[in-house]
Amino acid sequence: MSFLGQALAIAAKDLRSEVRSKETVNASLSFALVILLLFSFAFDPDSDQVREIAGGLLWLVFAFAGTLILNRSFARELVNDCLDALIASPVSGAQLFFGKCLANYTLLIIVECISLPVFAIFYNVRLPHSLALLFLVMLLGTWGLTVIGTLFSAMTVNELMLPTLVYPLLIPALMGAIQLSSVLIAGDPVGEQNLFWFRLLAAFDVIFTILSLGLVEIVLVG
Amino acid sequence: MSPASAVAIQGVWKYYGDFPALRDISFDVKAGSCLALLGRNGAGKTTLLRILAGLSRAARGTITILGGDARSEKTRQRIGILGHGIGVYEELSAFENLRLFGRLYGVEDPRKTATEWLERTGLDRVRDGLVREFSRGMRQRLAVARCFLHNPSVLLLDEPFTALDDRAIHVLQDLLKSALAEGRTIIMSTHQLREALELATDVALINRGKLGFRGERTWEMLEDPGWLYRHYGEA
Numbered sequence: 001m002s003f004l005g006q007a008l009a010i011a012a013k014d015l016r017s018e019v020r021s022k023e024t025v026n027a028s029l030s031f032a033l034v035i036l037l038l039f040s041f042a043f044d045p046d047s048d049q050v051r052e053i054a055g056g057l058l059w060l061v062f063a064f065a066g067t068l069i070l071n072r073s074f075a076r077e078l079v080n081d082c083l084d085a086l087i088a089s090p091v092s093g094a095q096l097f098f099g100k101c102l103a104n105y106t107l108l109i110i111v112e113c114i115s116l117p118v119f120a121i122f123y124n125v126r127l128p129h130s131l132a133l134l135f136l137v138m139l140l141g142t143w144g145l146t147v148i149g150t151l152f153s154a155m156t157v158n159e160l161m162l163p164t165l166v167y168p169l170l171i172p173a174l175m176g177a178i179q180l181s182s183v184l185i186a187g188d189p190v191g192e193q194n195l196f197w198f199r200l201l202a203a204f205d206v207i208f209t210i211l212s213l214g215l216v217e218i219v220l221v222g
Numbered sequence: 223m224s225p226a227s228a229v230a231i232q233g234v235w236k237y238y239g240d241f242p243a244l245r246d247i248s249f250d251v252k253a254g255s256c257l258a259l260l261g262r263n264g265a266g267k268t269t270l271l272r273i274l275a276g277l278s279r280a281a282r283g284t285i286t287i288l289g290g291d292a293r294s295e296k297t298r299q300r301i302g303i304l305g306h307g308i309g310v311y312e313e314l315s316a317f318e319n320l321r322l323f324g325r326l327y328g329v330e331d332p333r334k335t336a337t338e339w340l341e342r343t344g345l346d347r348v349r350d351g352l353v354r355e356f357s358r359g360m361r362q363r364l365a366v367a368r369c370f371l372h373n374p375s376v377l378l379l380d381e382p383f384t385a386l387d388d389r390a391i392h393v394l395q396d397l398l399k400s401a402l403a404e405g406r407t408i409i410m411s412t413h414q415l416r417e418a419l420e421l422a423t424d425v426a427l428i429n430r431g432k433l434g435f436r437g438e439r440t441w442e443m444l445e446d447p448g449w450l451y452r453h454y455g456e457a
Contacts, residue, residue, distance in 0.1 A: 009325045017313035020352070081307020085368070088275045089326045090299040221293065222279050
């Protein structure tokens with residue numbers, strides 16, 4: 001089977017398991033909604049301050065809620081030694097990793113798509129006319145989060161160190177996503193200076209995808 | 223590696239930290255033979271099997287399986303592994319598990335093959351049942367089906383008879399006998415000497431990471447399974 005075919009088989013397996021167990025999505029979504037609700041009490045939804053910090057708040061929720069999904073990505077393979085069965089099969093580390101990324105990405109995007117309108121309601125934010133651009137930022141930022149989180153999930157499969165390792169590496173991607181999201185939610189045009197953040201996000205995604213695909217075999221087998 | 227060897231292990235060392243789990247292990251396994259890998263707990267049997275299966279890398283030495291590297295995709299396609307864990311997913315049905323592994327192993331018709339193996343292992347009646355609802359015996363039969371469904375040329379079995387129910391032992395023994403008759407190569411680590419030695423054509427004994435004995439299985443071993451440990455085991 002082709003590289004993508006094998007990766008899709010892994011992704012379909014992960015998504016089917018998740019649909020049946022709802023192991024991570026429930027936890028991640030509950031966490032996102034509770035954080036959004038709690039912060040809505042801390043800030044006045046009508047103040048300008050909220051619009052200024054909107055991007056940061058949104059990505060704080062996405063990043064923390066996302067970790068709950070990413071943390072279990074490889075840990076769920078430990079049950080019945082399924083990880084050994086996968087590594088022993090003719091699937092390459094890169095195919096396994098890419099399949100897991102696709103499944104995690106889908107789950108993260110679902111959580112984000114549910115959280116975004118809730119955020120808009122709680123914080124009295126009118127979703128921008130350029131919603132498509134905001135969605136593009138979400139897609140780019142989430143892929144960066146997914147790639148780094150999935151790789152570290154493989155590295156820390158027996159431990160709970162994922163958040164401490166992932167967040168420092170994610171700083172450039174989060175900075176870009178926060179900056180762009182704040183501009184778009186405020187309804188400002190994406191000027192020339194903000195194109196830099198788009199480029200940064202795209203470059204981050206490409207570089208870390210290539211690096212992770214190259215490193216994952218060593219991470220899994222040694 | 224002689225032309226008739228399916229597996230060649232040459233000067234393999236493996237360390238866990240500073241501790242040498244395997245120390246200069248070298249031997250060949252003829253194609254079509256069944257090697258019983260024996261040794262006390264912690265001797266290094268599982269470590270060696272994991273290296274053969276491509277789950278871990280040797281610190282030194284070389285492993286050649288069917289003429290290729292243990293981690294090459296082509297080689298792994300021809301290896302079946304049954305480890306300590308059953309290697310099947312709790313949230314998938316028996317059929318979905320076998321279809322998934324059929325796809326991953328590049329089986330021509332994964333659906334048909336999965337159905338055939340469910341019948342061969344007596345699981346066809348619970349085809350669509352989730353594994354999490356299965357009894358231990360049923361899970362183990364499913365694991366056996368997963369190991370065999372891609373028609374592997376080399377079978378690596380780590381304690382295959384441990385904790386199996388009578389039916390699963392019977393299924394596995396029949397499959398292993400057929401596999402040998404078809405010329406496949408089997409390497410199995412075990413503590414169940416009688417079952418293993420009945421099937422084995424060859425024996426390797428590992429003592430604290432070192433090869434203590436390697437030779438053909440003899441009638442003395444079959445009549446008295448403790449014979450090997452008394453003559454070649456660690457003092």
